[in-house]
Amino acid sequence: MTRIFYDYPLISHNTFGMDVKASVFAEFESEDDLRSLLTNDTLAPYLQHCIVIGAGSNLLFGSDFEGLVLHSRITDLTVVQETDEYVKVRVGSGYVWDDFVAWSVKQGYFGAENLSAIPGEVGASAVQNIGAYGAEVSQLIECVEAMDKQGNLRVFSNEECCYGYRDSIFKGELKGQYVITHVTYRLMKQPCWKLDYGNLHAEVELRGEPSGTVVRDAVQSIRKAKLPDPAVTGNAGSFFKNPVVAREHYEHLRDVYASIPCYPVDEKHVKVPAGWLIEQCGWKGRRWGRVAVHEKQALVLVNLGGATGNEVLELANRIADDVERKFGIRITPEVNYI
Numbered sequence: 001m002t003r004i005f006y007d008y009p010l011i012s013h014n015t016f017g018m019d020v021k022a023s024v025f026a027e028f029e030s031e032d033d034l035r036s037l038l039t040n041d042t043l044a045p046y047l048q049h050c051i052v053i054g055a056g057s058n059l060l061f062g063s064d065f066e067g068l069v070l071h072s073r074i075t076d077l078t079v080v081q082e083t084d085e086y087v088k089v090r091v092g093s094g095y096v097w098d099d100f101v102a103w104s105v106k107q108g109y110f111g112a113e114n115l116s117a118i119p120g121e122v123g124a125s126a127v128q129n130i131g132a133y134g135a136e137v138s139q140l141i142e143c144v145e146a147m148d149k150q151g152n153l154r155v156f157s158n159e160e161c162c163y164g165y166r167d168s169i170f171k172g173e174l175k176g177q178y179v180i181t182h183v184t185y186r187l188m189k190q191p192c193w194k195l196d197y198g199n200l201h202a203e204v205e206l207r208g209e210p211s212g213t214v215v216r217d218a219v220q221s222i223r224k225a226k227l228p229d230p231a232v233t234g235n236a237g238s239f240f241k242n243p244v245v246a247r248e249h250y251e252h253l254r255d256v257y258a259s260i261p262c263y264p265v266d267e268k269h270v271k272v273p274a275g276w277l278i279e280q281c282g283w284k285g286r287r288w289g290r291v292a293v294h295e296k297q298a299l300v301l302v303n304l305g306g307a308t309g310n311e312v313l314e315l316a317n318r319i320a321d322d323v324e325r326k327f328g329i330r331i332t333p334e335v336n337y338i
């Protein structure tokens with residue numbers, strides 16, 4: 001079934017809470033539905049300007065969207081292969097990501113538990129290469145099924161998705177060209193814990209021996225304490241990516257700022273937490289009109305009520321300029337600006 005709405009309010013479809021409208025908003029429940037939307041003569045004029053959204057938890061709308069917004073309601077979940085070591089699970093792009101993690105933990109499968117409580121849907125997980133607590137979804141993705149604007153389906157192998165830090169081919173070379181319909185994940189039957197990120201190990205220890213449920217619970221609790229709930233305060237999680245910088249540049253900075261943290265990337269590069277850089281520039285907890293930097297997590301920008309996308313962007317630019325002036329590092333947004 002398809003559903004088509006005109007002049008449609010998007011306020012409940014973006015976690016920043018931007019009060020904007022789409023000329024057309026259309027939902028589909030299957031590949032055939034999606035094809036019928038893409039080849040619908042009435043929608044043809046809008047297809048020139050078309051975006052796909054999931055739960056809108058990594059989007060910032062600058063103004064009304066004069067075009068077509070597509071949203072997947074494909075929510076099937078099927079185990080397509082099982083061995084002694086792993087299962088492969090094919091999931092519809094409209095399935096809520098955290099419901100999938102909850103399902104996998106309940107089944108006793110491993111690999112997704114560190115990615116608990118990340119807002120959004122399965123389709124976007126494969127676009128964004130979501131990550132948290134030392135895990136990235138690309139480590140689980142087997143393949144991604146997507147449809148082009150002419151209605152042709154293509155299966156992308158993990159390699160073809162060109163995954164990088166919060167990055168994929170769907171954000172780069174093929175941006176805006178495909179609608180993801182299904183993602184197949186490979187989950188393990190034996191655990192391979194990743195607990196050495198931040199205070200995760202300590203939180204798990206508090207609860208006893210690690211298990212899927214224990215790790216999920218620990219991650220949920222850390223996130224709840226640190227991140228604002230979008231249902232209460234508009235936000236899109238980390239606004240900026242953690243910058244990857246040359247080791248040489250990092251060492252030079254460390255001579256001046258002895259406590260500057262980093263995570264190794266490769267021999268020549270390290271990742272510096274953008275939240276630390278922002279905090280050092282005095283932005284943590286600061287208000288800028290109707291927007292602010294969250295008081296517990298400097299990476300998160302919040303809508304205090306009634307803000308526009310441009311106000312958020314203005315604050316983001318001021319922060320990035322200050323960080324660049326102080327550290328010679330340009331931080332870039334993780335959030336997709338529409």
Ligand SMILES: Cc1cc2nc3c(=O)[nH]c(=O)nc-3n(C[C@H](O)[C@H](O)[C@H](O)COP(=O)(O)OP(=O)(O)OC[C@H]3O[C@@H](n4cnc5c(N)ncnc54)[C@H](O)[C@@H]3O)c2cc1C
Pocket residue numbers: 015051052053054055056057058059072093118119120121122123124125127128129130131132170178179180181227228229230235236237238336
């Ligand atoms: C409180 C909070 C905490 C967060 N924490 C994390 C975190 O720890 N780690 C992390 O990685 N992210 C985090 N995020 C960001 C966000 O949850 C992820 O980026 C998530 O994957 C976005 O999913 P979504 O369904 O809301 O996608 P949207 O925001 O709707 O879309 C994101 C991008 O994916 C594209 N897209 C969506 N669905 C499809 C589809 N079916 N086909 C093609 N393209 C599609 C959109 O066009 C857009 O470019 C957080 C956000 C919030 C609000």
